[in-house]
Amino acid sequence: MIRSRAQQIARGLCQIMGRELLKGNNKTIIRPPTQTRQTPQHPWSSSSSVRTISMLHWPFTQPRDFSLPNTSWDSDMRQLYEHYNSMCEVDTEDGGKKWGPWRRLPSYNRSLKYATGGVYLSKIIHSKARLFTRSIKEQGAAFEYVMFVNKEEQKCVCVFQAGHLLEGPPGMVHGGAIATMIDTVIGTHATYLSGPVMTANLNINYCSPIPLGSTVLLTSSLDKEEGRKTFLSSQVTSTDGTKLHTEATGLFVSVTMGHLVGA
Numbered sequence: 001m002i003r004s005r006a007q008q009i010a011r012g013l014c015q016i017m018g019r020e021l022l023k024g025n026n027k028t029i030i031r032p033p034t035q036t037r038q039t040p041q042h043p044w045s046s047s048s049s050v051r052t053i054s055m056l057h058w059p060f061t062q063p064r065d066f067s068l069p070n071t072s073w074d075s076d077m078r079q080l081y082e083h084y085n086s087m088c089e090v091d092t093e094d095g096g097k098k099w100g101p102w103r104r105l106p107s108y109n110r111s112l113k114y115a116t117g118g119v120y121l122s123k124i125i126h127s128k129a130r131l132f133t134r135s136i137k138e139q140g141a142a143f144e145y146v147m148f149v150n151k152e153e154q155k156c157v158c159v160f161q162a163g164h165l166l167e168g169p170p171g172m173v174h175g176g177a178i179a180t181m182i183d184t185v186i187g188t189h190a191t192y193l194s195g196p197v198m199t200a201n202l203n204i205n206y207c208s209p210i211p212l213g214s215t216v217l218l219t220s221s222l223d224k225e226e227g228r229k230t231f232l233s234s235q236v237t238s239t240d241g242t243k244l245h246t247e248a249t250g251l252f253v254s255v256t257m258g259h260l261v262g263a
């Protein structure tokens with residue numbers, strides 16, 4: 001009985017989430033429920049077919065965007081955030097603003113919250129579930145990160161500060177935490193490019209340890225797409241790009257929304 005109720009909710013959710021995924025150039029991208037500030041209209045979201053949500057008419061709480069700066073961020077993290085954020089909006093000749101080549105991806109503690117009504121649904125469906133990387137409340141204790149995508153170059157970058165709860169060897173970041181971040185970054189990038197996907201294969205080479213508490217840069221680039229398969233590669237480097245910490249490749253397989261929510 002409970003299962004059939006869950007399935008009904010999941011089916012409804014599929015319909016809702018399906019509507020909230022943007023279609024751009026035949027690609028599906030995650031859409032935030034709202035912008036955190038006034039931003040210029042972006043070509044990807046300017047289509048009249050896109051259903052935007054007016055939070056003015058939305059009675060439920062706006063989810064917290066974890067990718068915005070907080071006091072735990074060190075100077076490297078802030079500088080890189082400012083660097084990529086400044087390329088999200090550029091000045092026009094007439095003194096206005098327009099979208100730049102990069103876009104910051106918002107980040108919530110449940111993927112469900114990207115959908116219209118997702119904040120409400122997340123209180124009903126597995127209400128205690130949290131996205132692994134956003135499950136620790138203390139700022140700076142575990143995964144602090146922000147992701148930016150560049151549609152033209154089909155690239156994604158992530159500025160990641162590894163907190164003290166991610167220790168593996170003494171004073172160094174746990175390999176599983178690094179794998180988690182790589183999966184998160186290339187998985188998000190694959191979703192951005194290809195719509196709902198799941199990780200089918202992840203290969204990782206750990207080249208040099210990441211000091212606990214430090215900030216590193218993760219990059220993701222599209223290698224190829226073959227039918228339902230999206231192949232990406234990733235590198236984790238020091239913030240100045242001179243030291244290679246980790247390199248990885250991943251295969252993501254497109255799935256239906258039903259597959260994702262277990263309907």
Ligand SMILES: CCCCCCCC(=O)SCCNC(=O)CCNC(=O)[C@H](O)C(C)(C)COP(=O)(O)OP(=O)(O)OC[C@H]1O[C@@H](n2cnc3c(N)ncnc32)[C@H](O)[C@@H]1OP(=O)(O)O
Pocket residue numbers: 111183184185187188197198199200201227228229251253254255
């Ligand atoms: C917002 C935060 C984002 C975070 C992103 C995190 C993403 C995740 O961690 S997902 C969780 C971890 N992953 C999983 O649990 C996935 C478990 N696996 C599955 O569900 C399924 O095996 C799944 C969906 C990957 C593929 O199953 P299915 O849809 O039946 O596809 P299937 O027909 O088997 O394979 C499709 C193609 O992929 C290939 N393929 C599938 N698995 C693999 C694999 N491991 N290695 C190589 N190729 C593979 C198949 O050979 C096939 O290729 P082709 O089309 O050329 O014949």
